[in-house]
Amino acid sequence: MGLAVLSATGLGCDQAQAPHADPQGAALSPEAREDLLTGYTLLANTLDDESNLGKLELFKKLTLDAPNTSIAKLMDDLSHVAEVRAKELAELRRRAPEVTGKPEKRSPIGDAINETAQDFGKSDLMSRNGGFDVRFVLVQAQATRMVAAMSSALARFDPEPKRKAWLRDLARDYEGHRADLVAYLGGRSAEREPGHD
Helix, strand or coil, X not given: CCCCCHHHHCCCCCCCCCCCEXXXXXXXXXXXXXXXXXXXXXXXXXXXXXXXXXHHHHHHHHCCCCCCHHHHHHHHHHHHHHHHHHHHHHHHCCCCCCCCCCCCCCCXXXXXXXXXXXXXXXXXXXXXXXXXXXHHHHHHHHHHHHHHHHHHHHHHHCCCHHHHHHHHHHHHHHHHHHHHHHHHHCCCCCCCCCCCC
């Protein structure tokens, strides 16, 4: 449900490596740590939002506006994947150099864009004007693409090898989920590549 906007964080630039990272991965400069904290906070918040899709499904059922079986399965799958990935991320953030906590500096424009995107997503998903299935797929196609984009950008900036590898895997995984959503719109089942469970 939440869509974070990467460009507002400063992590969306095309640098090959974090400008302030220790090349050995032993330490981060305060600036690099702050950048990573901003990106990881957005990623964690987005995964947390996505893990709540199961609650949305229950709400839709209780209001007699239940999604069709295929969409309900996509909601369950995305919710479960996000919950598992959020737990993995929490553990990985503790690896040295540690990137836990929230950034010290806030980004008012980043916060405003993120909140607006979340409001748009919630408005689409809570609407009872019909067409929920298509609105859900459109919102989730954006959300899964954003998770993939954030993960790819963070992987370029984070010097820690295990987090870097996990982020690249997360990006591939979420691109696979996005392919499932697009395939649904096309009226066919997605054939996922191996490794995209």
